[in-house]
Amino acid sequence: MTFKLSSSPHQHAQRSTSDLMRLVIFCTLPGLLVQTWLFGWGTLIHLVLAIVVAVVTEAAILELRKRNFEVAIKDSSAILTAVLLALSIPPLAPWWISVIGAFFAIAIVKQLYGGLGFNLFNPAMAAYVVLLISFPVQMTSWLPPESLTQYQANFADALSVIFTGFSNDGYSLQQLQLGIDGHTMATPLDQVKTNLTLGLTYNETLESPVFAGGLGVGWLWVNLAFLAGGIILLLQKAISWHIPVGMLGAIAIMALVFNGIDGDQYASPLFHLFSGGIMLGAFFIATDPVSAATTNQGRIVFGACVGFWIFIIRVFGGYPDAIAFAVIIMNMAVPLIDYYCRPRTYGHARSGK
Amino acid sequence: MSNDTTADIDNTPNSEQPNDDAPALSKQNNLQQLKDISWQGIWKNNAATVQLLGLCPLLAVTATLINGLGLGIATTLVLIGSNCTVSAVRNLVPNEIRIPIFVMIIASFVTVIQLLMNAFTFELYQALGIFIPLIVTNCAIIGRAEAFASKNPVKFAAFDGLMMGLGFTLVLVILGAIREILGNGSLFKGANLLLGDWASQMEITLFTTDSAFLLAILPPGAFIGMGFIIAFKNLMNNRIEKLFAAAPTTKNIARVRVTAEK
Numbered sequence: 001m002t003f004k005l006s007s008s009p010h011q012h013a014q015r016s017t018s019d020l021m022r023l024v025i026f027c028t029l030p031g032l033l034v035q036t037w038l039f040g041w042g043t044l045i046h047l048v049l050a051i052v053v054a055v056v057t058e059a060a061i062l063e064l065r066k067r068n069f070e071v072a073i074k075d076s077s078a079i080l081t082a083v084l085l086a087l088s089i090p091p092l093a094p095w096w097i098s099v100i101g102a103f104f105a106i107a108i109v110k111q112l113y114g115g116l117g118f119n120l121f122n123p124a125m126a127a128y129v130v131l132l133i134s135f136p137v138q139m140t141s142w143l144p145p146e147s148l149t150q151y152q153a154n155f156a157d158a159l160s161v162i163f164t165g166f167s168n169d170g171y172s173l174q175q176l177q178l179g180i181d182g183h184t185m186a187t188p189l190d191q192v193k194t195n196l197t198l199g200l201t202y203n204e205t206l207e208s209p210v211f212a213g214g215l216g217v218g219w220l221w222v223n224l225a226f227l228a229g230g231i232i233l234l235l236q237k238a239i240s241w242h243i244p245v246g247m248l249g250a251i252a253i254m255a256l257v258f259n260g261i262d263g264d265q266y267a268s269p270l271f272h273l274f275s276g277g278i279m280l281g282a283f284f285i286a287t288d289p290v291s292a293a294t295t296n297q298g299r300i301v302f303g304a305c306v307g308f309w310i311f312i313i314r315v316f317g318g319y320p321d322a323i324a325f326a327v328i329i330m331n332m333a334v335p336l337i338d339y340y341c342r343p344r345t346y347g348h349a350r351s352g353k
Numbered sequence: 354m355s356n357d358t359t360a361d362i363d364n365t366p367n368s369e370q371p372n373d374d375a376p377a378l379s380k381q382n383n384l385q386q387l388k389d390i391s392w393q394g395i396w397k398n399n400a401a402t403v404q405l406l407g408l409c410p411l412l413a414v415t416a417t418l419i420n421g422l423g424l425g426i427a428t429t430l431v432l433i434g435s436n437c438t439v440s441a442v443r444n445l446v447p448n449e450i451r452i453p454i455f456v457m458i459i460a461s462f463v464t465v466i467q468l469l470m471n472a473f474t475f476e477l478y479q480a481l482g483i484f485i486p487l488i489v490t491n492c493a494i495i496g497r498a499e500a501f502a503s504k505n506p507v508k509f510a511a512f513d514g515l516m517m518g519l520g521f522t523l524v525l526v527i528l529g530a531i532r533e534i535l536g537n538g539s540l541f542k543g544a545n546l547l548l549g550d551w552a553s554q555m556e557i558t559l560f561t562t563d564s565a566f567l568l569a570i571l572p573p574g575a576f577i578g579m580g581f582i583i584a585f586k587n588l589m590n591n592r593i594e595k596l597f598a599a600a601p602t603t604k605n606i607a608r609v610r611v612t613a614e615k
Contacts, residue, residue, distance in 0.1 A: 102564075108577070130573075133567060134568040137564065138564060
């Protein structure tokens with residue numbers, strides 16, 4: 001029997017970057033599948049487009065920078081960025097949306113700052129914000145869940161809408177957005193926002209067909225699937241619990257307080273937690289190891305502030321959902337958070353004792 | 354955009370009076386100085402890309418090429434006027450109160466330009482809005498007054514104003530062109546506002562699209578575009594400097610070879 005001695009650090013071999021990235025990509029699969037199941041094939045088509053553009057862009061720029069691009073491509077970080085971007089783009093947006101988005105995310109947000117590990121901002125979310133403010137119409141044309149649409153779109157239709165703007169039967173995106181009753185259907189968050197400005201109360205809004213039991217049809221399942229993927233990430237110790245818990249906790253508390261003050265104006269905590277991209281944001285986007293805070297204490301602060309901004313922008317701002325804005329605002333605050341949340345150095349006394 | 358940077362940009366050419374005994378030499382010296390001033394103003398010490406002065410109007414008005422050109426010309430005119438005046442009074446102004454005096458000189462020139470634009474290019478005047486009176490606060494202008502004009506004779510100061518203004522205008526025009534092409538698919542849109550009705554034919558439409566790249570027109574586009582211009586300037590620095598700056602300095606210095614070549 002040999003008795004091995006090794007020098008410090010005495011840590012078990014942790015995952016390499018590429019293992020971690022691949023694990024995160026696999027954990028998005030439940031959400032991806034549910035989103036495809038409920039909202040049509042568009043997400044998958046955008047996923048393929050975004051991955052191809054992201055990887056080609058990464059390779060081209062690394063070649064320009066005279067770096068070894070094979071290593072960088074194999075770490076799958078570009079693919080993860082593309083996956084997150086494709087998941088946040090409306091399924092039937094035109095093809096150039098994901099092409100511009102993936103190019104911007106990799107070329108400008110990631111590589112111009114020095115590549116993986118040096119980017120200040122979350123590449124997928126920065127690209128999403130660029131797309132959202134540049135092409136507001138395309139970026140907000142979400143479909144209603146397939147169970148509620150007037151016209152169904154199969155894979156060929158989705159492909160056709162994305163590349164030509166019309167389905168094989170000649171329906172435009174606007175027609176595909178129609179619900180069974182012939183009205184254009186908005187997302188649950190849109191619906192709440194619009195109806196509140198029209199003078200309806202929150203409870204009256206919940207009677208419209210995009211809601212079932214107080215939660216958005218379809219969106220609940222998408223969020224549950226991302227929650228499941230996120231829990232796998234937590235169990236695998238790929239991410240720490242601090243950011244998701246901070247973010248979801250902040251949203252829940254704020255929603256509870258506002259809902260308690262005026263239930264006619266402010267949606268319930270459950271509605272806030274299970275609509276839009278909250279679970280995707282909490283477990284997959286805000287936890288980006290590069291652009292988020294690095295200490296555990298700091299992560300709670302970071303997550304809570306992201307949740308705070310999401311709630312503020314959702315309720316009082318001009319946009320129905322705000323994960324990208326919230327994450328980018330807090331990315332800018334990360335150096336400050338890290339400065340004030342430094343862990344105690346081993347051997348030094350706690351301050352004040 | 355603080356005035357602190359003005360301390361670093363003191364590229365005062367030799368301000369000693371040329372020697373009367375050698376008029377030929379002084380003429381060459383003059384030419385060399387003018388060359389140096391234009392080199393500094395347009396490339397080496399460009400107000401926008403190197404000193405990063407006057408970024409506020411630069412980023413705010415460059416949504417189209419013509420807007421940029423209009424503000425650039427206005428700034429250049431103010432810069433020439435203020436540089437001349439500051440230089441002319443430089444020996445009369447007490448050192449302690451020079452800044453208020455410079456600001457008043459600049460403000461009066463801005464008022465003149467503003468009234469002229471109001472009279473002759475009224476629509477452009479409206480398009481540029483608050484940014485015309487704000488030329489007063491453009492650090493590039495007070496920076497030149499303090500760093501150059503207050504130490505040099507009038508002719509050099511005027512030339513420096515022209516060259517610094519040209520460098521600034523160049524960046525405004527390039528940034529305006531990039532943003533206009535990306536965000537609107539056109540060039541020279543609204544040229545008639547600056548140049549009169551005949552210029553409305555100058556507008557070039559490169560492409561038309563239902564969904565323009567709004568980011569380029571919005572403020573973030575200005576920052577990103579400016580970043581790219583500065584990056585490009587830094588990228589080209591070595592090459593351009595070899596082309597222009599090296600030429601006058603290559604003097605054949607005959608050295609005695611002290612070691613054998615290996």
